[in-house]
Amino acid sequence: MTVFVCARCEAVLTVPVSRVALPVHAYQHYGHQLLPALMGSGTFAVEPEPTGPPWREWSEIGEDEALARGVYAPVRSLSYGPPDAVAVAPGDVRGTVLIPERCDGYCMGLDGRNGPNLACAQCGEPVATRVDDCGLWQTTWLDPRSVRSVPDDEPSPPVIGWDELAEQDECARTPPIDPPGGWNPVWEAAAGAALPHLLVGASGGRLTVPEGLLTDAFRTALDTLLPSGPPPKSLALAGPGLHAADADIVLVPRHPQTGRVWAAPPGPHPVPLAAEVWTWLASDQNRTPAPMPIRVPDGVRRDDPLPLLPPVRFRPDWDIFVRTLARLPEVRRPWLRRIYDQVTERPYADPF
Template sequence: MDADEAQARGVYAPMPTLSYGPSGRVGVAPGDVRGTVLIPERCDGYCLGLDGRDGPNLACEGCGQAVATRVDDCTLWQVVWLDPRAVRPVSVEGPARRVVSWEALRKEHPGMPPVEQPGWWSPVWTAAVAVALAHLLAVSGGERVAVPYGPVAEAFRRAIDILLPPGPPAREVVLAGPGLSVTVTDIALVPRHPQTDEVWPTGARAAVPLAADVWTYMAFHDDRRLFPAASGMPEDVCRDDPPPLWPWSPFRPDWKVFLSTLARLPEVRQPWLRAVYDQVSERRYQHPFS
């Protein structure tokens, strides 16, 4: 595929593979799919499962038509991609889906902790931060960016130190969104609505979207280490029982998600950002991704 054809598909940098499948596919959890069977001759995969390399590998149990592609291979997210050429949405009786307001977002999506047992970084966090990191580099213009202390710094500062030029910060990124009374004039790190995909509106010069569950945790969770108290504590004081989980390694964004996101941003055609893309592509297992 030449550069013009790739650009027409929304890709602005070289990628090892590019799907020729139809646009508008819908990804669902494998457990939510009913009435399908595997197509045996299309069940190849790279390692120990299915990766969809041979096209749709799920057929309708009733008529035998290929309807979806199941992905379930080593290092890949488990998903079923419904083929828009074979399936269509059908209205069902029942209440309409309630869209959570921005004001209720914190209550109904309280945030996902970044660390899982036994000290692994959550893959949701490594993927979400990788997406936001690509957007952050794109809006930085190649200038050094300062980030606030706390979870934002833990997730982004190491990558910024490595991928952006050294020197004093010329730009600043600040958390902004529902429930925060802060004025941001430069770069705002804002939530992306988990239902509508809408990005929190901001008057900042640039906005960097972040998955709502990760943004909410960064904005409102207190990760400071706590000390034992000699006497009783008020009920509203943050307690350390059970103690919080701590990671066994520095935070590492997902390099695959980072490259895939960056390749789809027109800004990657700028020489400095293309150099970052090529550097990570060639040395993907080095810092900050390893």
Template sequence: MTVFGCAGCDAVLSGQLAQVALPVHVHQKWGNGLLPVLMEPGTYAVDLEPSGPPWLSWSEIGADEAAARGVFAPARALSFGPPGAIVIAPGDARGTVLIPDRCGGCCCGLDGRDGPNLACAQCGQPVATRIDDCSLWQAVWFAPNAVRALPDNQPTGRTTGWDWQKWQSVPPVAPDGRWSPRWAAAVRAGLAHLLAASEGTPVALPNGPITDTFGHALDALLPAGTPTKTVTLAGPGLPTREFTGRILLVPQHPQTRERWLASTTAKTVPMPADAWKQLASSGEPLLLPVTGGLPDGVQRDDPLPRYPWEPLRPDWGVFLHTLARIPAVREPWLRRIYDRVKDHPYARPF
């Protein structure tokens, strides 16, 4: 476990936290209402990309320098601030106070536009940014150079095994019938990797949840024709099969972000563990009428399973952010897709 303290005075600024992978929806903007807390209580994640000012435009940076920083397609601007911002749940913050003149926001709360808006209550140094405005995931971001890990004798809480049965799956549909923003972000990031793995040729999808998830977007973005590759779900707990000529949808470890079967020569498409588990276990059990108590394994028919009230549309922001960081986007066919979505973000299938 890790406890973060102020780099200036060593005051404790967090509870005990276990490190997990950075959520794929970390920078997502969704809808116009309040979103839940980004991080599970008792966890933290590190963003390895630079954050904060100074910001430079693409024309100032140039393609070669941007590629050296891991960005391979034009973006409006890139941060040249320090990497390593640490994100936690607001409820896990300790010993901080708001900085009144840095509490700007767009509508319903704080969006961090004025820089760090939380100070260490002991020494007064700015240490973090609270985010809770509408359309943004609620979080506290520790500035990379403002905090440090304090000595802690508790176990780290990190595991590297593939005990997938203990993973939580993300429900695709929210209680109000809208698509879950977490599900939407996971699918959009996966779509970017799936396009790159297709190499611009049609792909065959298995009937069922994978087609329901990716089929509409791939039909719109890839040319029609005879598929040359088949998309297959692969991962722990699934039968091992011949992977030649297949694109594998594989899970990323929820704590280490390692891809399952990372050593394979087959093309792999990473999916967050919670989204991968949903695809791997999304078959609906048969609803059987019974009398008396419900035996184990029988699902109630009330309430009915949730179904969305509109088609799934890829989140173009997450899609572009992910695609820009895949080297294959420099290939002409994929760059055309990137530019098309960037210039017309609400056209089909977005």
């Protein structure tokens, strides 16, 4: 395990935490409700890209400088803050106080627009940025310039094996429907991150999607964005316990701890998908309907509740789609750049 301390006075700033992959929904903006914590208790993740202010507009950056940053298409702005910020759950932070003059936000909380808003309680050094405004996942970002990591005596949790990941019970998966009955924002974020890779794999042609939850999550978006033309390729789910040798493109899990992508057998084009979504899809695909011995008589009510149905069509997250696609070198291909320009110019059009 790891503890983070103030680089100036060595005061302890976190409980012991173990490293995991940065969740795919880290930068999601979702509605106007208060969202829960981004990170699980006792975990941390590192963002290798620069984060936070100062920000520079695309007109100031230029294509060459953006390419050096791994950005291959125009974006609104880029952060020129420090790289390697550390995300932790707000409840895992210790020994800090708010900096009142930096506590701005859009609506019901803090959005970190002015940089670090938490200071070390012992020496006053700005050490972190608390984010908890409406529509943002609650996170504390430790400033890599002001903190350092110290090994802790407590052992880190073991890394879950791929087979264990596939066999996790329902409590460890993220369902597609949230408690109020709408689509789960984590699913929308995961689809927004996977969709650019699916477009690359499709190579500008149509892509067939199997029936079920994969259809709900991807078919409308793929049919809207991809032009008609070449013979269609096929999409399937693959991973530990699931084999799709006949598919052209396979959605495979991204490990929640290490961030590594499951190694698909040679042949199909692999596309990473957030593990918490992949595991639900895998369990749904492996579920075999039990035959009904008799027909339920008319007028007899079921004694189990019917599944909730979302009130609206599933929509991949636009912000995450654009952020991901801009960082793929393939976006420079003319047909894919046309899709990128179309989506950025009309952010509220189908399929978003």
